[in-house]
Amino acid sequence: MISVAVKRKSFGAQTVLQDVNFDIATDERVSIVGPSGVGKSTLLRLIAELDRDYEGQISTVKNSAVVFQEPTLLNWRDVMDNLRITTRKDDRTLENILAEVGLSDKSDMFPSQLSLGQQRRVSLARALAVNPELLILDEPFASLDDEMVDEMLALTKQVVDTRNMALLLVTHTKKEAAFLTDRQLMLGGNPATIIQ
Ligand SMILES: Nc1ncnc2c1ncn2[C@@H]1O[C@H](COP(=O)(O)OP(=O)(O)OP(=O)(O)O)[C@@H](O)[C@H]1O
Numbered sequence: 001m002i003s004v005a006v007k008r009k010s011f012g013a014q015t016v017l018q019d020v021n022f023d024i025a026t027d028e029r030v031s032i033v034g035p036s037g038v039g040k041s042t043l044l045r046l047i048a049e050l051d052r053d054y055e056g057q058i059s060t061v062k063n064s065a066v067v068f069q070e071p072t073l074l075n076w077r078d079v080m081d082n083l084r085i086t087t088r089k090d091d092r093t094l095e096n097i098l099a100e101v102g103l104s105d106k107s108d109m110f111p112s113q114l115s116l117g118q119q120r121r122v123s124l125a126r127a128l129a130v131n132p133e134l135l136i137l138d139e140p141f142a143s144l145d146d147e148m149v150d151e152m153l154a155l156t157k158q159v160v161d162t163r164n165m166a167l168l169l170v171t172h173t174k175k176e177a178a179f180l181t182d183r184q185l186m187l188g189g190n191p192a193t194i195i196q
Pocket of ligand 1: 035041
């Protein structure tokens, strides 16, 4: 169980989040929706423990992984090396994960040799490589065309269905939230809190 109780998160004089409280069960899929600039990514970074500078308390799982909006791959490393960076798992396991995201024949390609959609898949595979109990997706389908979004949505759903993990999705898009998650939390207000 993940338990979020953020009393206040500020950047200098600007308070971005105030009294944001919710739980996520072990196998629950939750999305955070809300307008641009409201504080979605800020909240996600707190839950991913990438930012510990806030008032309140978040108790989360030992193993979480984040997929960011941009693929953030190392361009000078091939696909396998990009996976090896996050885990000591053996190559066979990593190849299975690449197959899981539809990239079984791409392990020795470099990111620049892959389409944007394939780069997103590598990014997802890299997150899966740590075998996360919580997968956190921060607008993972931004700047993809509609067809690619549908493909990535289906892939992500399949992966989450197969693996026993919690999902936290940050998105602008109600369609993505409705397709991938059981529960939608709407962030709103200034400072932002859960309004629905
Ligand atoms: N490192 C930072 N330093 C100062 N202010 C920041 C920092 N990160 C975010 N902010 C501010 O916090 C507010 C919330 O930003 P955040 O990126 O969390 O919004 P968001 O809801 O994820 O937006 P979007 O949907 O456009 O990605 C914004 O006003 C932003 O300028």
